[in-house]
Every structure is written in C-alpha cells, then in structure tokens.
Amino acid sequence: MEKVILVTGANSGIGLALCERLLCEDSRLQLCLACRNMQRAEAARSALLTSHPDAHIDLLHLDVGSVRSVLHAAHKVKARYNRLDYLYLNAGIMPNPQIDIKAFFKGLFSSNVVKMFATAEGLLTQQDRVNKDGLQEVFATNLFGHFVLVRELDSILCQAGQTSRVVWTSSSNARRSAFSLEDVQHRLGTEPYASSKYASDLISLALNRHNNSQGLYSSVICPGLVMTNLTYGILPSFFWTLIMPIMYLIRIFTNTFTLTPYNGAGALHSLFLKKPESLDPRAKYHSLTSGMGSNYTQPRQMDIDDDMSEALYVKLLEMEKAARKRLKEEDDNKQAYKKYLNQTE
Ligand SMILES: NC(=O)C1=CN([C@@H]2O[C@H](COP(=O)(O)OP(=O)(O)OC[C@H]3O[C@@H](n4cnc5c(N)ncnc54)[C@H](OP(=O)(O)O)[C@@H]3O)[C@@H](O)[C@H]2O)C=CC1
Numbered sequence: 070m071e072k073v074i075l076v077t078g079a080n081s082g083i084g085l086a087l088c089e090r091l092l093c094e095d096s097r098l099q100l101c102l103a104c105r106n107m108q109r110a111e112a113a114r115s116a117l118l119t120s121h122p123d124a125h126i127d128l129l130h131l132d133v134g135s136v137r138s139v140l141h142a143a144h145k146v147k148a149r150y151n152r153l154d155y156l157y158l159n160a161g162i163m164p165n166p167q168i169d170i171k172a173f174f175k176g177l178f179s180s181n182v183v184k185m186f187a188t189a190e191g192l193l194t195q196q197d198r199v200n201k202d203g204l205q206e207v208f209a210t211n212l213f214g215h216f217v218l219v220r221e222l223d224s225i226l227c228q229a230g231q232t233s234r235v236v237w238t239s240s241s242n243a244r245r246s247a248f249s250l251e252d253v254q255h256r257l258g259t260e261p262y263a264s265s266k267y268a269s270d271l272i273s274l275a276l277n278r279h280n281n282s283q284g285l286y287s288s289v290i291c292p293g294l295v296m297t298n299l300t301y302g303i304l305p306s307f308f309w310t311l312i313m314p315i316m317y318l319i320r321i322f323t324n325t326f327t328l329t330p331y332n333g334a335g336a337l338h339s340l341f342l343k344k345p346e347s348l349d350p351r352a353k354y355h356s357l358t359s360g361m362g363s364n365y366t367q368p369r370q371m372d373i374d375d376d377m378s379e380a381l382y383v384k385l386l387e388m389e390k391a392a393r394k395r396l397k398e399e400d401d402n403k404q405a406y407k408k409y410l411n412q413t414e
C-alpha cells in the first residue's frame with residue numbers, strides 16, 4: 070500500500086508547497102490535507118491536481134485550535150486509513166503581530182544584526198486571546214491541538230514492524246527565555262508565538278523518548294523567513310514588495326531568508342527522504358537558501374534539555390485529560406437535556 074501522509078495547514082504557504090514537493094517526489098502518495106476552511110482546502114486540492122492529475126488527495130476538516138475538532142478528525146483518519154506514515158504538524162498562527170520599530174533600528178546598527186534578521190529576537194510581540202476551550206489560542210493551535218492529534222492517532226502511528234514520522238514546523242523565533250514551565254500557555258507574556266514554537270521543540274524531544282521504541286520518530290524543522298499569509302500579517306504586502314530587493318540582499322548575509330514557500334518547505338521535504346534512524350532528535354532541521362538562491366537543509370542543535378521536555382510532556386498530558394473530561398461532561402449534559410426534552414414532550 071502507498072504511503073499515507075497527513076499535513077495540517079495544507080491549504081496555503083509552506084504546507085501547500087510541501088504537498089507540491091511531495092507529489093513531485095512520488096505522485097502515488099496518499100495525501101490528506103487537514104484544514105479548517107474547506108473552501109480553501111478544495112482550492113488547494115484543485116491546484117495540486119492541476120500539476121498532478123492522478124494524485125490521491127483527500128480532504129479532512131480539522132481546526133487544530135479546538136480539542137473537539139481534533140478528536141473528531143482523528144476518529145475520521147483512523148476510519149479512513151489503516152496506516153499513517155507521515156504526520157506533518159504545520160498549521161500555525163501569529164495573531165496581531167507588532168514590530169518594535171525602536172528595537173529594529175537599534176538592532177540594525179549593532180553586532181547582533183544578522184541574528185536579529187534570522188530570529189526576530191526582541192523585535193516581535195503578539196496579542197493572544199482565550200479560545201472556546203479556555204486555552205490561549207496560540208498555544209492551543211501551534212502546540213496543544215497537534216499534541217492531542219499525535220496522541221489520538223498513536224494506534225495508526227505506532228504499528229508493529231513499521232516506522233512512522235511526526236514533523237513539527239517550528240521556527241527560528243523559538244526561544245528558551247520566551248517559555249516558562251510555570252506559564253506554558255504564555256498567558257502572562259507578549260511572545261506567545263516564540264513560546265509555542267519553543268514548546269514544540271521540547272515536545273518533539275519528549276515524543277522521541279516515549280515513542281521511538283514503538284517505531285514513532287519526531288523531528289523539528291525551521292522553514293526560515295518565508296513570504297506567506299503569516300508574514301503578510303506582520304507588515305502590509307505593499308511594504309514587503311517595496312523592501313523585496315533589500316530582502317534578497319540580506320539573504321547574502323543570512324541564509325535563513327528562504328523567502329519562497331517552495332524553499333521554506335525544503336527541510337520538510339528533505340526529512341521525508343531521510344531514514345528515521347539517521348535523525349538527530351536534538352537538532353532542528355533548517356531550510357536555508359544561499360545568496361545565489363540554492364536551497365539546502367542543515368541540522369542545528371536546539372537549546373533544549375530532557376528534564377524540561379519531560380516536565381512539559383507531563384503537563385500536556387494533564388491538560389489533555391482535563392480537556393477530554395470537560396468535553397465528556399458537555400456531551401453528557403447535552404444528552405441529559407435531550408432526554409429531558411423528549412420526556413416533557
Ligand atoms: N512564514 C514564515 O516565515 C514562517 C512560518 N513558520 C511556520 O510555518 C507554518 C506554516 O505557516 P505559513 O505557511 O508561513 O503561513 P500560512 O498562514 O500560509 O499557513 C498557515 C496554515 O495553518 C492553517 N491554520 C491556522 N490555524 C489553524 C487551525 N486552527 N486549524 C487548522 N489549520 C490552521 C492556515 O489555515 P487558514 O488558511 O484557514 O488560515 C494555513 O493553512 C506555521 O506553523 C508557522 O508558524 C515558521 C517559521 C517562519
């Protein structure tokens with residue numbers, strides 16, 4: 070049977086470019102585009118079918134920021150497929166981003182300028198909000214929903230005699246100092262994005278510790294700075310167009326300016342081709358692009374440790390348990406109310 074690959078956030082940007090690259094690699098793959106907006110998902114499927122008319126592309130409704138939707142989607146996946154070879158955890162948000170202009174100009178004339186362009190450290194803040202599950206939206210979308218998805222799909226990910234892969238789209242913006250075990254959702258800070266991406270780095274390490282023996286391998290990638298809906302939300306598109314020549318110039322000094330979704334998906338694609346046993350669980354695989362435009366992948370060690378990753382893993386398990394309990398209570402109450410209505414009719 071052909072490999073089954075599920076990609077979250079597959080309807081645009083890096084996720085869609087990954088699907089295109091995977092189909093160029095092997096058009097017989099069974100691709101499942103897991104998206105929250107089915108209209109955009111349909112459009113993505115049509116675009117992929119234009120270049121790969123015989124491709125097997127399914128759609129799956131998944132709002133990764135909602136635990137109920139994650140459980141429902143996982144149920145459907147298990148009913149549809151009896152194996153899952155690759156699970157790309159790519160959906161992500163950065164709501165209400167704000168650039169610190171003063172810090173930008175200060176950084177421009179400091180020795181840290183290359184690092185600033187590569188990681189956006191000290192430049193970027195976001196305004197988060199609480200979602201329907203009572204969780205911080207950035208944490209819920211970028212990390213927790215994906216964590217629950219992996220856990221819920223473990224019966225088809227961890228099968229005897231075969232290996233499966235989970236790949237997180239992290240970021241160079243992930244930073245230890247933006248994350249706290251006392252505030253894993255980043256309720257109190259202004260860098261929920263950096264915190265959620267650092268948390269995904271930690272969780273990938275924990276998943277390897279807990280699941281390698283069952284044949285499940287987790288990896289983390291960084292796509293570099295890519296022009297997508299996410300980056301167009303940071304600055305208006307006319308501004309990006311205006312500074313595009315400068316961006317190509319900066320690329321000579323920092324190979325992290327991958328710019329196109331195709332180049333950004335390079336590391337995701339290269340992990341598809343690598344043997345799981347050859348992967349370094351402590352490395353982040355970076356999509357890079359040289360000044361001349363050539364696209365390559367390079368592993369770089371992450372600033373993570375086992376104790377912290379285990380502590381976060383345990384916290385997420387507790388949060389998952391609480392979320393499941395709350396949903397069960399909601400369902401029970403709905404059932405009881407229905408029964409009451411039937412009795413009073
Ligand atoms: N662009 C960049 O420079 C970088 C991006 N990244 C990461 O790459 C990943 C892909 O982002 P990118 O391609 O840039 O941006 P896009 O905004 O183009 O893609 C994000 C995708 O995630 C989906 N998504 C968002 N929220 C949810 C949700 N609740 N449920 C399901 N899907 C959801 C979006 O769907 P919809 O269309 O419905 O919004 C979209 O398909 C993200 O994780 C991002 O953090 C990391 C480093 C740099």
Ligand SMILES: CC(C)=CCC[C@@H](C)[C@H]1CC[C@H]2C3=C(CC[C@]12C)[C@@]1(C)CCC(=O)C[C@@H]1CC3
Nearest residue numbers: 185186187188189192240241242294312315316
């Ligand atoms: C002249 C010029 C290029 C100005 C742009 C300044 C900033 C808007 C960018 C500099 C570094 C960028 C960056 C990101 C967003 C845009 C910048 C802050 C990300 C945070 C986008 C999402 C990520 O996951 C990582 C990126 C790191 C670099």
